Amino acid sequence: MNRRERRAAAKQSGKVTPAALCQAGFAHFQSGRIAEAELCCRQALTLDAQHADALHLLGVLCFQAQQHDAAAEWIGRAIKQAPKAEYLLSLATVLERQGHLEDARQHYAKALILKPEDAGLWNHLGNLLWQLAHRDEAVLHFQQALKLHPQYWEAAQNCGMLLLELGRHAEALKCLDIAAELNPNSAALYQMRGVCCAEVNRLEEAEADYERSIALDPGLAETHNNLGLLHWKWGRLEQAFACFDRALKLRPDFHAVLNNKGVVLLHLQLLDDAFATFHRALAVAPNDAQTLFYLATLQLLTGDFDGGWLAREARWRLPSVGLVDRGFSQRLWLGDQPIADKTILLHSDEGLGDAIQFARYVPMVAALGAKIILEVEPPIQQLLGGITGIEKCIGRSPAKPPAFDLHCPLGTLPLAFGTRLDTIPFAQGYVPAPSTTRVQAWENRLGPRNRFRVGLVWSGNPNHKNDHNRSIALHTLAPLLDCDVRWISLQKGVRDQDRAFLSERPDIVDLTEHLTDFSETAALMGCLDLVISVDTSVVHLAGALGAPVWTLLPFNPDWRWLLNRSDSPWYRSMRLFRQPKRGDWTSVLDDVRRELDGMASAWRSRQHRASLLPA
Incomplete structure (x- = not known):
């Protein structure tokens, strides 16, 4: 406080008071005159050692000087004199800077009791709770901030980001919509919104958001990666690779992009490039479970079992695979x-x-x-x-x-x-044949054997990550269904889009209500001449029984079916029918139809010859 200010303060009150000194100190602080501000505080405390405002302001000055312990002490003394919200917020800020997050949380919460209408405080405490991993509680704080201040874009963005992290994508979109309207030039915001749209299958909106994000800031490698994944999902391979390459140009060591690019190369069976990309990813993160698992898949697919089995154990470290470590002490x-x-x-x-x-x-x-x-x-x-x-x-x-x-x-x-x-052991079959009694029960259900019997499965578990490639809509199989065979459905869990078609095909015998477990399916297979199925557990059952089975495979098959062969070393009774290119089931079904006609014709000839033999 300079001489003129002291005279003015004395003129107003008749003497220099701690309050006047604090007021002058605050004015100095706002003007950046830190030394003068500190002098005023100390003079005020000389007059009144417990003056709360002076204690608080001195603590704030210490905080500005990076003297955090001293700041906490001065502000703590102020709170003892007068637990004002302003003081509580200051101490919480100091504690947060020191890394004492739980203590900071408690002081923010006390301040919130005194200022329950402060949207900014709700938002700030939400951020702190997020850091403390109290994520559900943090969401409630962000939502309260938005309730108090519906146009609070920062709270809307924070809430959207956290809901995205929690996998609550539909809720996140509502928040991100608010944030985008209030802050339309944020590239990061549109990137997050695109992720949410993709997760709720609003793919066109996701693409638009990613492109807008890139237009606002082409330097965000994450957005190029996300857009590449979207193109890949749509089968736009050239665009997907271009996006991945742009992301890698921005961040050559972007590990997730290297994994994604390697997977696309694997799906295209560009195997040498896929190997090189996964090894490049391992150079960045040598023990990454996802990369090791992808590499194991590629090794096993190409017959390198020595390396593949060991690398495949990385699956235990992948939450996405859904394995549960039982925690056995043995x-x-x-x-x-x-x-x-x-x-x-x-x-x-x-x-x-x-x-x-x-x-x-x-x-x-x-x-x-x-x-x-x-x-x-x-x-x-x-x-x-x-x-x-x-x-x-x-x-x-x-x-x-x-x-x-x-x-x-x-x-x-x-x-x-x-x-x-x-x-590979027991490729000829290892599951005991079902009992004669069970098989006969199914023979009774099926009736006379007057045509070649073929069991049919056209779709697998819809939750399987590769289901969109391996399963076939039932109507797609129409070219097969006109073969002169008796079709027996082995399909459990018929999908809605297939149910209507199945109801219009009385030539497909559907007794699956009696398939209570796989032992019953095995007994039914004992009555069949052949099983034709997409890649599901049914083909493993048939192979394990040694029953004839034809497996219909997508262009990029599961690792266990290897490449470029029509047989399986796992099951001697199995034939493999592969797509020659992605999505080409027509060629597969043409091959199956031709082979099936031949088998059915040969069966009819045998039956005819047998009928001519003397009784």
């Missing part, structure tokens, strides 16, 4: 120790088809002298329970399994036995 068996007289739990870890495929290893484990508990999903429990060497077969459930010494997931058994292409 040791994982990887074929690296004797197991004679030990009890080992072999447990399913992926889908039903995977469990059927890898159950072939059970007799090999039993041959090492182990007592085997097999744990699988209930629909396949009875089917697999009869495999040689199983002491007990139990259904997969949250309940604790019986006591055991070691364990191994079924999908890890190929690694444990060091499986190579030429050592």
